[in-house]
Amino acid sequence: MAKESELVCVHTAQGWDLAQIYKSKLEAAEIPVLLKHEAAGLVFGITIDGLGAVDVMVPAEYAVEARALLEDAEEPAADGDEDVPGESDESEAEGTA
Numbered sequence: 001m002a003k004e005s006e007l008v009c010v011h012t013a014q015g016w017d018l019a020q021i022y023k024s025k026l027e028a029a030e031i032p033v034l035l036k037h038e039a040a041g042l043v044f045g046i047t048i049d050g051l052g053a054v055d056v057m058v059p060a061e062y063a064v065e066a067r068a069l070l071e072d073a074e075e076p077a078a079d080g081d082e083d084v085p086g087e088s089d090e091s092e093a094e095g096t097a
Helices: 016-028 039-044 060-071 089-096
Strands: 007-014 034-037 053-059
Touching: 007 016, 007 060, 016 034, 016 053, 016 060, 053 060
Parallel strands: none
Antiparallel strands: 007 053, 034 053
């Protein structure tokens, strides 16, 4: 009989859709995934105050690899300061002079 592995949370996504993206990324790496969430968040469409939180759960032996994969998929910062390839601050300064 196979020993059951303990599931651990490797990431908490805000919303079901984002959790599905994380799940797909892990499954593509052949890591088994379970999404754990409160049903009320999906039923009522509420994504605030923890109701929209979805825990991405994997077997403990995959936790390190899963966390590393999900680090690359982190949500971008909302402050608008992301670097855009091919653009630089110098080109903006030259255009105003």
